[in-house]
Amino acid sequence: MGSEPIHARFHLLRRQTGFELDIDLDLPARGVTAIFGRSGSGKTSLLRCIAGLERCPGGYLSVAGQPWQTASYSLPTHRRPLGYVFQEASLFAHLNVQGNLDYALRRASERSDSHTRSVVELLGLETLLDRSVQSLSGGERQRVAIARALLIGPRVLLMDEPLASLDDARRQEILPYLERLRGELHIPILYVSHSLSEVRRLADYIVVMENGRQTASGPARQLLNDPAVLSQSDGELCSVIDTEVSERHREWRLIRLSFVGGEVWVRDNGEAIGSRQRLSIFARDVSLSLTEHRDTSIVNILPCRIVAIRETHDTAMRVIKLTLGSDINDNDTTSNVLWAKLTARSVAKLALREGMPVWAQVKSVAIVR
Amino acid sequence: MTLSGVVKICLLPLFSILAATVVNAEPLRIAVASNFAQTLEQLIEDYRQHTAVDLVLAKGSSGKHYAQLQRGAPFDLFFSADDDFPQRLVDAGLASHCILYAYGQLVLWPTSEEISDPAQALGQFEYRRFAIANPRLAPYGRAAEQVLAFLGVAPSPEQLVKGENIAQAYQFIYTGNAQGGLVARSQMRTEDHYIPVPRHWHEPIRQAVVIMGSSRQPQAAAEFINYLATPAAERIITAGGYLIPPPTDHCGGQQ
Amino acid sequence: MSALDAGDFAALWLSLKLAGVVTVLLLVLSTPIAWWLSRSRSRLRDPIAALITLPLILPPTVLGFYLLLAMGPDGPIGKVVAFFGLSPLPFSFAGLVVGSFFYSLPFVVQPIQNALEAVGQRPLEVAATLRAGPVDRFFTVLLPLARPGFVTAAVLGFAHTLGEFGVVLMIGGNIPGATQVLSVQLYDHVEALDYARAHRLAALMLGFSFAMMLVLQWLRRRNAATTDLGY
Numbered sequence: 139m140g141s142e143p144i145h146a147r148f149h150l151l152r153r154q155t156g157f158e159l160d161i162d163l164d165l166p167a168r169g170v171t172a173i174f175g176r177s178g179s180g181k182t183s184l185l186r187c188i189a190g191l192e193r194c195p196g197g198y199l200s201v202a203g204q205p206w207q208t209a210s211y212s213l214p215t216h217r218r219p220l221g222y223v224f225q226e227a228s229l230f231a232h233l234n235v236q237g238n239l240d241y242a243l244r245r246a247s248e249r250s251d252s253h254t255r256s257v258v259e260l261l262g263l264e265t266l267l268d269r270s271v272q273s274l275s276g277g278e279r280q281r282v283a284i285a286r287a288l289l290i291g292p293r294v295l296l297m298d299e300p301l302a303s304l305d306d307a308r309r310q311e312i313l314p315y316l317e318r319l320r321g322e323l324h325i326p327i328l329y330v331s332h333s334l335s336e337v338r339r340l341a342d343y344i345v346v347m348e349n350g351r352q353t354a355s356g357p358a359r360q361l362l363n364d365p366a367v368l369s370q371s372d373g374e375l376c377s378v379i380d381t382e383v384s385e386r387h388r389e390w391r392l393i394r395l396s397f398v399g400g401e402v403w404v405r406d407n408g409e410a411i412g413s414r415q416r417l418s419i420f421a422r423d424v425s426l427s428l429t430e431h432r433d434t435s436i437v438n439i440l441p442c443r444i445v446a447i448r449e450t451h452d453t454a455m456r457v458i459k460l461t462l463g464s465d466i467n468d469n470d471t472t473s474n475v476l477w478a479k480l481t482a483r484s485v486a487k488l489a490l491r492e493g494m495p496v497w498a499q500v501k502s503v504a505i506v507r
Numbered sequence: 508m509t510l511s512g513v514v515k516i517c518l519l520p521l522f523s524i525l526a527a528t529v530v531n532a533e534p535l536r537i538a539v540a541s542n543f544a545q546t547l548e549q550l551i552e553d554y555r556q557h558t559a560v561d562l563v564l565a566k567g568s569s570g571k572h573y574a575q576l577q578r579g580a581p582f583d584l585f586f587s588a589d590d591d592f593p594q595r596l597v598d599a600g601l602a603s604h605c606i607l608y609a610y611g612q613l614v615l616w617p618t619s620e621e622i623s624d625p626a627q628a629l630g631q632f633e634y635r636r637f638a639i640a641n642p643r644l645a646p647y648g649r650a651a652e653q654v655l656a657f658l659g660v661a662p663s664p665e666q667l668v669k670g671e672n673i674a675q676a677y678q679f680i681y682t683g684n685a686q687g688g689l690v691a692r693s694q695m696r697t698e699d700h701y702i703p704v705p706r707h708w709h710e711p712i713r714q715a716v717v718i719m720g721s722s723r724q725p726q727a728a729a730e731f732i733n734y735l736a737t738p739a740a741e742r743i744i745t746a747g748g749y750l751i752p753p754p755t756d757h758c759g760g761q762q
Numbered sequence: 763m764s765a766l767d768a769g770d771f772a773a774l775w776l777s778l779k780l781a782g783v784v785t786v787l788l789l790v791l792s793t794p795i796a797w798w799l800s801r802s803r804s805r806l807r808d809p810i811a812a813l814i815t816l817p818l819i820l821p822p823t824v825l826g827f828y829l830l831l832a833m834g835p836d837g838p839i840g841k842v843v844a845f846f847g848l849s850p851l852p853f854s855f856a857g858l859v860v861g862s863f864f865y866s867l868p869f870v871v872q873p874i875q876n877a878l879e880a881v882g883q884r885p886l887e888v889a890a891t892l893r894a895g896p897v898d899r900f901f902t903v904l905l906p907l908a909r910p911g912f913v914t915a916a917v918l919g920f921a922h923t924l925g926e927f928g929v930v931l932m933i934g935g936n937i938p939g940a941t942q943v944l945s946v947q948l949y950d951h952v953e954a955l956d957y958a959r960a961h962r963l964a965a966l967m968l969g970f971s972f973a974m975m976l977v978l979q980w981l982r983r984r985n986a987a988t989t990d991l992g993y
Binding site: 189190191214215216217220221222224228230231232241242245246247286287290 | 884885887888889890891892893894895898899902903906907909
Binding site for chain 3: 568571644667668670671679682
């Protein structure tokens with residue numbers, strides 16, 4: 139696939155509801171782009187415009203260097219090489235699982251048995267092929283829907299909150315499949331979601347939407363540490379750090395995760411050495427000290443520097459933005475951000491100020507999954 | 508309008524019905540074959556000038572009236588389009604005084620100005636569709652069939668369209684879907700061009716009336732039947748397109 | 763039942779033939795109408811829907827009378843028919859087909875329309891994202907999913923045409939083998955006080971209608987059990 143980005147420009151006004159979509163975006167040609175925002179922010183409308191399911195006269199869209207919509211024409215949906223996974227599993231009720239997959243295969247741009255097998259395998263459908271659609275669980279239906287969308291041979295995969303209609307257990311059942319997709323597909327995935335935890339886990343790039351407009355966009359690592367993004371969800375302030383497994387300590391059953399500006403030890407759950415893992419650290423789990431305490435049970439103590447001290451709507455609390463690493467330049471774009479949430483009293487007592495080197499004690503670290 | 512006003516208006520007909528009942532006892536209830544209804548209304552209008560009796564009409568096909576009268580429908584008089592149904596009611600002991608009140612007259616309709624002989628028009632029989640009443644159900648249909656047989660005309664099944672009653676046969680022609688037919692003279696309007704069919708081409712279409720055995724005012728009913736034999740009544744019946752039956756003929760006559 | 767005479771058999775056969783022809787015609791022509799009604803936002807939608815529904819409440823004799831006028835030599839349908847050099851419609855089998863078509867139209871359009879509306883837009887959108895063009899979508903998604911509605915429509919259209927009376931009475935002319943259908947024959951038996959023959963035909967129609975409605979109930983229950991799914 140080309141490395142050309144997806145370029146989308148849409149302006150849509152619904153007179154009945156007063157809803158307005160006004161978007162001008164460049165999205166990466168690879169990886170998972172999360173389109174993130176509250177319900178009603180226009181995420182789904184954007185996806186439907188990209189798919190051509192929603193008419194948006196005057197818009198412009200090109201995918202992988204091919205114009206799908208220009209001022210003079212717009213490809214109908216069935217001529218756009220895309221895969222679409224709807225919020226609710228939209229399998230054809232008059233066909234069984236195999237029939238649903240065949241529906242896509244018969245219309246696919248190219249067919250290869252090995253590709254079909256690998257998709258079936260990727261989504262764990264081997265034992266489901268003869269089942270009727272009605273007999274599947276919600277999670278199984280959604281896996282079939284994803285496989286069907288992949289078998290058509292898309293140039294881009296559009297997923298509209300594919301987990302939203304599932305309960306938590308089903309969601310946990312599907313997420314590993316989505317992660318595998320992210321690792322194995324070489325096409326861009328646009329993933330609409332209002333769930334911060336899904337976005338944290340899957341996104342490489344994030345577009346934040348509010349009232350039909352893009353309010354922020356950028357690489358996930360940057361945006362997930364942006365309070366402006368976090369305020370879009372009711373989630374707590376949380377730092378996200380991309381790491382690599384660098385060492386395994388069998389006796390303590392810990393693995394070491396290294397990243398720019400530091401390293402942490404976390405519980406060993408069998409992650410492969412050298413694999414990429416994404417960490418999340420809640421701001422409330424981070425406390426600061428002026429010296430490196432040795433007499434503490436806390437395992438992970440990281441040197442860092444204060445970048446900013448911000449007030450919050452809770453006047454008793456302060457949010458501290460830190461750069462990890464004692465000798466890292468603030469302007470280094472590869473640097474990692476760590477958020478800490480302290481009482482105003484502690485900030486005053488320790489006389490914390492911007493630029494000060496401090497030690498962050500991290501009570502709890504979690505690999506995002 | 509106030510609520511009480513609405514109530515008054517709604518109740519008004521009810522009061523008048525009650526009042527009529529009190530003054531005149533019950534009205535005479537008459538079941539009448541549709542073809543004679545219009546003439547009967549004129550008769551009643553004339554009759555009311557002489558008496559205080561109230562009469563109400565129920566129009567319908569003779570067959571339906573018959574089926575209902577058999578099962579005790581509350582009527583005092585039954586004006587049938589034939590004499591078969593009344594005779595059956597008499598035979599069953601449900602009615603009495605079967606009397607012929609009119610002979611129906613068949614006409615050929617429509618006809619052009621130059622044709623005056625129905626035998627000529629029927630003999631050529633240049634009709635794509637020719638409408639008659641269903642001979643199985645309607646006396647006029649039976650008579651029409653006799654006329655065709657009398658003249659030796661044998662239309663194909665596709666040519667001969669049959670209305671369930673004489674009114675429907677009329678309708679087929681009126682809407683232009685049949686080019687001609689044998690219908691009742693009583694249906695003709697003054698502007699229509701038609702030729703009466705000679706009486707002797709078919710058996711008389713005997714229309715008979717009976718007094719129902721269940722009547723609570725057989726006296727009043729008998730008085731109305733007597734009125735039908737008055738010259739005034741006979742003028743109205745004749746003007747309606749019927750003939751007055753000769754006194755020699757009677758109910759259930761020559762079959 | 764053994765004692766149906768030739769006339770009754772002819773009427774029975776004619777009724778079945780009429781109902782069969784009309785049902786096929788209705789299914790073919792009602793589908794685009796129902797499709798349009800279920801999707802259109804046109805201002806004409808409601809008046810046309812009302813017009814199609816009219817036979818539900820209109821006395822059949824009224825419909826029959828207007829058809830008789832319209833099919834007559836001076837009526838609009840009659841003029842069109844004459845223009846194409848065809849024989850006039852009243853008192854012919856073709857005329858009954860046309861009359862029954864209008865008379866049974868709502869009974870066929872409505873179940874199909876309901877079924878199409880129940881299928882909704884989503885499966886068609888799904889099919890579009892799977893590269894299915896409009897015609898492809900119609901035959902591979904919409905028709906199979908709306909099938910229960912089509913079955914209901916066919917049963918209702920057939921049964922209703924079979925039992926039709928008023929319209930046939932008005933435009934039929936009671937010609938044996940051409941327009942003398944079962945219900946008219948039955949009516950004639952009743953009017954002619956031939957209650958024995960009437961009973962036989964009436965029992966036949968009653969039994970048949972009951973069987974049809976039973977089938978319909980059964981289909982409905984079966985569909986209720988199987989149509990709940992992933993939409």
